[in-house]
C-alpha cells in the first residue's frame with residue numbers, strides 16, 4: 001500500500017519535472033530574446049543557470065561582431081547554481097560560426113544562439 005502510494009507520487013513528480021523543464025526552456029528563451037533586443041546592434045550574452053536566463057555583460061572588443069562574457073558575471077553565475085548552457089545573440093542573423101562551434105566544445109555545455117532578424121534559435125552541442 002505504502003509502496004503503491006510512493007510509486008504514484010514518483011510518477012507525478014516525474015510529470016511535474018518534465019512540465020517544469022519544458023516551461024523553463026520557454027522562459028529562459030523569452031528572457032534571452034528580450035535581452036538580445038535591448039542590446040542591439042551588439043551581441044547579447046548570458047548563461048542558463050538552473051533553467052533560468054542570467055544576462056551577462058559583453059566585454060568583447062567589438063561587441064557588434066563578437067561576445068565575451070564578463071568574468072565577474074560568469075563567476076557570480078557559477079556561485080549561484082549550475083551553469084547549463086551559454087546563450088548569445090546574432091543581431092544580424094548570421095549563421096553559427098566555426099569559432100562558436102569550437103568555443104562550445106571547449107565549454108562542454110550546449111550553446112543557444114538567437115538570430116534576431118529571423119527570431120530563430122540555433123542550438124550547438126559540444127562534441
Ligand SMILES: [Zn+2]
Nearest residue numbers: 088090097100
Ligand atoms: Zn556567435
